[in-house]
Amino acid sequence: MDHSKLDYSKSGKLSEIKINWAKPEEVETFAKTVKHYRQDKISHDDFRRFRLQHGAYGSRMTEDYSMVRIKIPAGEIHPRQLEKIADLSEYYSIGSAHVSTRQNIQLHWVILEDVSEVMRGLAEVGLTTREACGNTVRNVMCSPLANVCPNEEFDPTPYAIATAKFLLRNPLCQSLPRKFKINYTCCDDHGMARIADIGLIPQHKEIDGKIKKGFKVFLGGGLGNWSSVGYQLEEFTPEDDLLYTILAVIKLFDRLGNRKNMARNRLRYLVNEMGWEKFRSIFLKKRQVTRTTQSIIHKLDVDDTPQEYTPPVVSVETSSTPAGYSRWLKTNTLKQKQDGFRVVFLAFEAGDITSNHLRMIAQIAREFSAEGKIRNGFIQNMALRWVAESELSRLYSKLVEVGLAKTGALTMASPIGCTGTTSCNLAITNSHRLAKEIQRKFLELGLDNDEALQDSSIKISGCPNSCGQHEIATIGFYGGGGRSGKDMYPLYTMQLGGRADGEARLGATCIRMPAKRVIPAILKIIDVFKSERKQNETLSSWIQKIVEGKGETNVKSVRDIKNILEPLTKAPLIKEDKDFFMDYGIGESYHVKTGKGECAA
Amino acid sequence: MGKSNSTTIDVDSLRSSIRDKSVRVIDIRKEEEYKQDHIPGSVNLPLATLLSDDSPEKIVQLVNSFGIDDETPVVVYDNTFGALASRVAWTLEYIGHSDVSLLDVTFDTWKKICLETTREINDYPKKEHSIKLRPEILATANYLETAKKKNGSILVDNRERLNYLEQHIPGAINIPYRMLSSSEKILKPKEELKRLFQNRNISSDSELVTYCGSVGTLSGLGYYALKKAEMGNTKLYVHSFKEWKSLEKPTETQESAHYWDLSAE
Structure with a gap:
């Protein structure tokens, strides 16, 4: 081993943790409150609200276990923090952690009485679970490509961090009618700005001969029951108005949100019931009032000190690069706007990662990323940014060596699968495992390397709620139950043509597909696409045409696809094919079983 | 010494x-x-x-x-x-x-x-x-069957969480062996262990029995962790879950959840 590299990686100068999100006294309070709850000194409902406020979600069929959701504001995480999470996952969870679609890291099946210990460990490295669940402002997201995206006008990261700082533990956000999500992204192409309660895209505008910073702001988007694409508030929201805008939306939601009916109580219901124009005019007044009546002048604490970068270590090794390098380069990396650097995405299976791999990623980030940290992505993955192009082959060798070089990170071969029946109370199907099965199949068939499929996506939810974001997938699925005679089987409703970029739209419902036929159905669609497509057409653009009813050959509409897939949906007799009636994963024959959701708690 | x-x-x-x-x-x-x-x-x-x-x-x-x-x-x-x-x-x-x-x-x-x-x-x-x-530090399958009822014993399963969820001795609580160690030492400091156990409602006058998968190694560590934290009267079920199953004694399962599929192993 080259010792200069080792020293560099140990120097850790850039991996200093600058922001402390934690508040150690919350650890003691949590431990004490659990005791009081067990002694019946506080009611179940009060305890549940408290638990969720502190980031601990009940587990499937039991409240004795928690899913502990660690907030990672803007998705930025330091090597030391990853190492701590690795330890905590071994001590108190299942030895694996999970990267969520909202850039959180989750530890599952933690015993309720141990949650305070997890919080204690997190506080040691400046992390918190506070307001990661419950009716609060959830993790403030920021594009994993922020600051390196070639399309972006400026880096939104400092704004995302400042927003998170301002709102965390803010009295205003302690008892909202429902959860509230804020997403910053880098540009129109990469991100989720249109499917959040507040979505923001950085934008420059010339005003009075001066270039001003500001944002394109979208309101009232979101997935789930009554999914909606957000409305753009105005042409340009100047930087100075950012905080007032955010505050005014939250205050309006707080005041007007439908507290009587939790199930219809996200900002999007308010906007849709009122109508966008009316909402907008009330909002504008509210913002005006907010601007003029804030007793203290609030300002976001935007830290725009330029980030330091350690010049990359020039590799002296000339050892050969393992096979598969070009495939990995194509399917897992993107060029940064800064010459000579790339972003490298690490693909997991449905966001699951072992404690050992977490430790390795921490080490690799220190060694290979000039910013010395990691960003959680939007699709249950992680991004290693600021990797010098000259170091890429060495990094690839390293990733192969430790088993982190799975290809297809940025392709259809890395499906999203929500937690499903692995731990969620509301789940109807094992969407989590299905995502893993699809990924394995795609990699086995080399489909990640197929350029025509690269801009497509597969996203799976285990129930009609949208934690798996199925409505914005090229091919999306949500779980349900089917019946053949007296026998039940797991199935998925397939939706086509969803997307979350500048052309955001929700997927069109196509067909209900038995769980064990989902993979053949996807492969069938790919086959049909290949025989039908025009030159250079991608699956995503082909499906787009079909969803709009503009298919040009034999397949013209979603109905045509439905007809093609119909034969796959036929249920066999249970004695002929028992497997058809079982969901993925170890278990008995299928029956729908759900508990009470805590989303609306 | x-x-x-x-x-x-x-x-x-x-x-x-x-x-x-x-x-x-x-x-x-x-x-x-x-x-x-x-x-x-x-x-x-x-x-x-x-x-x-x-x-x-x-x-x-x-x-x-x-x-x-x-x-x-x-x-x-x-x-x-x-x-x-x-x-x-x-x-x-x-x-x-x-x-x-x-x-x-x-x-x-x-x-x-x-x-x-x-x-x-x-x-x-x-x-x-x-x-x-010293029979008082040994637990047998027969002893376990009645210990909980008779002595209010706390059964401690020291295997990893997923194994425990899948199957365990009825009424056992789970303290995975990894929870007992720190990154440098085989056991966490005494005060820390004490806190972990107290969180779990284990006190110095509890009777405790540790067990693990087969021969009493992980649960041996569990035994010493409890001892280090001065937690009462501790016994080791030395033949552990392997024997329990071979004797076809009852077990308990966390049902209706596919938790294994969350593991990235």
């Missing part, structure tokens, strides 16, 4: 005891590993040798051959996060040895901090150890 109510011993104390020749150190690793290098003065007792016949008579024979009598302080170490060493230490306690402790780091850590090792094989004059069995 003092009478070991201390459960674990740190490297400095052990080194000074070795210098004084006031301690017998037992290395639990495989013979070939021991032959390569070991802590100076230590003798080798591979766990497999002990498990092949762990009758008190046989154990006393081994102990005698290492030159250990009732008064010899013993320190045990391994390279398996203390679990194998715990099983041996417990066995010595069971035959009535009262001064046995665990080295608080593994052999790898010992080497990593550049402490002395040797290849020299040690032979000590044979001694005579008595047998005064």
Whole structure:
């Protein structure tokens, strides 16, 4: 081993943790409150609200276990923090952690009485679970490509961090009618700005001969029951108005949100019931009032000190690069706007990662990323940014060596699968495992390397709620139950043509597909696409045409696809094919079983 | 070194005891590993040798051959996060040895901090150890069946979480062995362990029984963690879940959840 590299990686100068999100006294309070709850000194409902406020979600069929959701504001995480999470996952969870679609890291099946210990460990490295669940402002997201995206006008990261700082533990956000999500992204192409309660895209505008910073702001988007694409508030929201805008939306939601009916109580219901124009005019007044009546002048604490970068270590090794390098380069990396650097995405299976791999990623980030940290992505993955192009082959060798070089990170071969029946109370199907099965199949068939499929996506939810974001997938699925005679089987409703970029739209419902036929159905669609497509057409653009009813050959509409897939949906007799009636994963024959959701708690 | 109510011993104390020749150190690793290098003065007792016949008579024979009598302080170490060493230490306690402790780091850590090792094989004059069995630290399947009802015993399953969720002895609580260690030491500091157990409603007057998958290693570590935290009256169900299942005793499962599919292993 080259010792200069080792020293560099140990120097850790850039991996200093600058922001402390934690508040150690919350650890003691949590431990004490659990005791009081067990002694019946506080009611179940009060305890549940408290638990969720502190980031601990009940587990499937039991409240004795928690899913502990660690907030990672803007998705930025330091090597030391990853190492701590690795330890905590071994001590108190299942030895694996999970990267969520909202850039959180989750530890599952933690015993309720141990949650305070997890919080204690997190506080040691400046992390918190506070307001990661419950009716609060959830993790403030920021594009994993922020600051390196070639399309972006400026880096939104400092704004995302400042927003998170301002709102965390803010009295205003302690008892909202429902959860509230804020997403910053880098540009129109990469991100989720249109499917959040507040979505923001950085934008420059010339005003009075001066270039001003500001944002394109979208309101009232979101997935789930009554999914909606957000409305753009105005042409340009100047930087100075950012905080007032955010505050005014939250205050309006707080005041007007439908507290009587939790199930219809996200900002999007308010906007849709009122109508966008009316909402907008009330909002504008509210913002005006907010601007003029804030007793203290609030300002976001935007830290725009330029980030330091350690010049990359020039590799002296000339050892050969393992096979598969070009495939990995194509399917897992993107060029940064800064010459000579790339972003490298690490693909997991449905966001699951072992404690050992977490430790390795921490080490690799220190060694290979000039910013010395990691960003959680939007699709249950992680991004290693600021990797010098000259170091890429060495990094690839390293990733192969430790088993982190799975290809297809940025392709259809890395499906999203929500937690499903692995731990969620509301789940109807094992969407989590299905995502893993699809990924394995795609990699086995080399489909990640197929350029025509690269801009497509597969996203799976285990129930009609949208934690798996199925409505914005090229091919999306949500779980349900089917019946053949007296026998039940797991199935998925397939939706086509969803997307979350500048052309955001929700997927069109196509067909209900038995769980064990989902993979053949996807492969069938790919086959049909290949025989039908025009030159250079991608699956995503082909499906787009079909969803709009503009298919040009034999397949013209979603109905045509439905007809093609119909034969796959036929249920066999249970004695002929028992497997058809079982969901993925170890278990008995299928029956729908759900508990009470805590989303609306 | 003092009478070991201390459960674990740190490297400095052990080194000074070795210098004084006031301690017998037992290395639990495989013979070939021991032959390569070991802590100076230590003798080798591979766990497999002990498990092949762990009758008190046989154990006393081994102990005698290492030159250990009732008064010899013993320190045990391994390279398996203390679990194998715990099983041996417990066995010595069971035959009535009262001064046995665990080295608080593994052999790898010992080497990593550049402490002395040797290849020299040690032979000590044979001694005579008595047998005064301590049944109160042993639990059997039969005992377990009624212990909870009769004594309000707390059953502690020291296996990993997913194994526990899948199947465990009815009523057992789960304290995975990894929860007991820190990144440097085989056991967390006493105060920390105390806090963990107290969070779980375990107190110094609880009766506790630890078990794990098969031979009482992980649960041996569990046994010493509880002891270190001064948690009451602790027993080891030495034949653990493997025996329990082979006896077709009842088990409990966390049902209706596919938790295994969350593992990235």
